[in-house]
Amino acid sequence: MNFVxxxxxxxxxxxxxxxxxxxxxxxxxxxxQMSIFAGIMKRTGSQVLDVTDADIWxxxxxxxxxxxxxxxxxxxxxxVRGVEGVDFAVRLFKGNPTAxxxxxxxxxxxxxxxxxxxxTGVPRKMLMGSWERLREAKSIVIDKAGYLLLYxxxxxxxxRTLELNDxxxxxxxxxxxxxxxxxxxxIHARYSEAVNFQGRERNQLAYVLVRAREGVNATDLAxxxxxxxxxxxxxxxxxxxxxxxxxLRNTGIPVNFGITIAIAxxxxxxxxxxxxxxxxxxxxxxxxxxxxxxxxxxxxxGMVLLQALxxxxxxxxxxxxxxxxxxxxxxxxxxxxxxxxxxxxxxxVGALMAAVTFVVSLISVRRVLVLEPASVFR
Numbered sequence: 001m002n003f004v005x006x007x008x009x010x011x012x013x014x015x016x017x018x019x020x021x022x023x024x025x026x027x028x029x030x031x032x033q034m035s036i037f038a039g040i041m042k043r044t045g046s047q048v049l050d051v052t053d054a055d056i057w058x059x060x061x062x063x064x065x066x067x068x069x070x071x072x073x074x075x076x077x078x079x080v081r082g083v084e085g086v087d088f089a090v091r092l093f094k095g096n097p098t099a100x101x102x103x104x105x106x107x108x109x110x111x112x113x114x115x116x117x118x119x120t121g122v123p124r125k126m127l128m129g130s131w132e133r134l135r136e137a138k139s140i141v142i143d144k145a146g147y148l149l150l151y152x153x154x155x156x157x158x159x160r161t162l163e164l165n166d167x168x169x170x171x172x173x174x175x176x177x178x179x180x181x182x183x184x185x186x187i188h189a190r191y192s193e194a195v196n197f198q199g200r201e202r203n204q205l206a207y208v209l210v211r212a213r214e215g216v217n218a219t220d221l222a223x224x225x226x227x228x229x230x231x232x233x234x235x236x237x238x239x240x241x242x243x244x245x246x247x248l249r250n251t252g253i254p255v256n257f258g259i260t261i262a263i264a265x266x267x268x269x270x271x272x273x274x275x276x277x278x279x280x281x282x283x284x285x286x287x288x289x290x291x292x293x294x295x296x297x298x299x300x301x302g303m304v305l306l307q308a309l310x311x312x313x314x315x316x317x318x319x320x321x322x323x324x325x326x327x328x329x330x331x332x333x334x335x336x337x338x339x340x341x342x343x344x345x346x347x348x349v350g351a352l353m354a355a356v357t358f359v360v361s362l363i364s365v366r367r368v369l370v371l372e373p374a375s376v377f378r
Contacts, residue, residue, distance in 0.1 A: 012279065016311070019275045023315020023353065024322070026268025030261060030349045031323035031341055037257040039339030044247050045240030046178035046338070047110065047186070051092075053120040054209035055218040057239045058089070058225060061232045065246040066239070067181075069094055072205040072231070079229045080208050085216040086225075090115035093191050094206040095198035096184070097165045101150050109146065110180055111164070111187045113194025113204075120209055122188050129158050129173030134190055140164075141173035145334045146185020164197035179338045181247075265352065272315075273360045276308060280364035300368050305361050312357035316350060 010016050048057065048066055058080050060070040080089045093113030100106035114121040114134070122131040127144055134141060140162065147156060160171045169189065177186045189197065195204045210233070212221045218235045225233040234242060248254050290300065323341055330336040 012282070015275055015279045015282075019272055019279065019311045020315045020318065022268060022272040022275060023312050023357070024318040026264050026272070026356070027316050027319025027349060027353055028322045028326075029264035029267070030352060031320065031345060032326060033257055033260045033264065034345045034349065035323070035327060035341040036339055037253070038342060038345060039336075040181070040253065041244045041247065043179055043181045043338070045243040046180055047112070048236055048239050048243065050123055050178050051121045051209065051236070052124060053118075053211065054090075054236070055212045056210035056222050056225065056233055056235055058208035058210060058229070058231050058233045059206075061230065063232055065243040066094075068246075069206040072208065074205060076229065076231060077205065077208055080210060080225060080231070083221070083225050083228045085213055085221045087211045087213040087216075088118070088120075089208050089210045090118055090120045091191055091205050092121050092207040092209050093194045093198070093204055095194060097197045099146075099150060099185060099187065100163045102161060102163075105150050105152075107146070107149055107185055109164070109185045109187050111189065111194050111197055113189055113191040115209075116190045116192050119190070120211075123175035123177045123186075125176035127174045127176050128156055129171075131173055131175070131188070133172035134188065136170075136172060138167075138169050138193065139172040139189070140169045140193075141175050141188040142171055143175045143177035143186040145177075145179065145183070145337070146187065147171070147174055148334060149183070149185055167197050169193070169197070183335065265356065268353065268356045269359060272311075272356065273363050276311070276360050277364050279307075280304065280368065284368070297368075301365055304365050304368060305358075308357050308361035308364075312353055312360075316353050320346065320349075 045066060058072075058076075060072060063069060077089060077091055080086065091113075092115070093111075095111045095113070096108050097111055098106055099109045112121060119131065119134055122134060123141065123143070124131070126141075129141070131141055133139055142150075142162075144156070150162070151160070156174050158171055158173070162169050162171065164187075175186070175188070180186060198204075208231075210221070210225070212218045219238075222233040222235055222238070225231065327339065327341045331338070331340055
């Protein structure tokens with residue numbers, strides 16, 4: 001019976017390919033939009049994830065996400081260091097000075113000032129140069145995307161000079177920093193240098209980076225810091241989710257992507273459902289003949305489900321292949337780097353397409369069940 005069901009499915013090539021295409025297109029659209037959405041949301045906390053030396057971020061109590069900072073007092077650093085369980089606590093500066101090349105090209109930047117003595121917070125993934133050279137005077141490390149933005153079409157080269165708000169700095173390293181939410185160059189410098197690039201104010205301390213002692217739970221330590229200092233303390237993972245949550249609540253990104261995802265589901269359900277229903281209608285005589293020779297309703301339901309699952313599985317495989325190819329190409333581009341197709345989304349879309357396939361088969365099963373075998377002989 002399974003062989004008969006598959007022969008019935010593939011006998012009409014036009015409807016068979018149309019059904020598979022509907023499933024493939026819906027799969028590709030779902031994977032594409034959901035993966036891009038996940039990649040964009042991950043970018044909101046990318047600069048937090050790049051700091052691998054610290055477990056906890058301490059900030060002003062009203063800070064909601066990474067880009068929103070209110071300077072802390074220098075005494076806050078000492079108070080954090082005094083909390084039981086803290087291995088070390090160092091300062092981190094964040095500013096947005098304008099970088100300008102000697103040729104006149106300029107761009108706003110994300111400039112992070114790391115602790116002068118320990119360099120905690122510097123990017124560990126380097127493409128050229130060394131982050132240890134930040135100890136040199138007037139030195140900076142810039143990410144590859146930022147370098148190409150300021151020097152379009154030119155090869156990567158160390159020793160170039162940038163002006164950061166009228167302060168000259170030398171590029172001593174090119175990092176592979178994660179893409180930020182906004183496509184600004186990401187620059188790292190020593191704290192004492194970075195505050196000069198930005199322009200001095202009374203308070204400059206944006207965050208305190210904390211490492212927990214060995215054996216101390218980072219989440220428990222964060223809560224203890226909050227109780228002792230009155231500041232907000234978040235583990236790296238908590239702070240990343242804070243950033244994601246802020247953009248989900250306060251931007252139109254989830255609504256826009258949600259509409260596209262809903263359309264993909266509707267297309268898959270409507271087009272595939274209609275095509276499969278028409279296929280079933282045209283094969284009612286064959287189903288009636290099978291009923292007439294004694295094939296049970298349960299067996300007929302299994303045949304319809306097999307037909308729908310076969311078309312859905314092939315369409316899902318083709319759509320996944322197209323999406324994988326798309327992201328393999330796009331992830332190599334500077335602007336879309338880091339946007340990939342996670343296996344979790346592949347699994348979620350697989351479950352959604354299985355549900356769509358099940359609904360599609362239910363639409364057709366009813367006509368088969370109510371079919372009278374005698375209608376074949378009329």
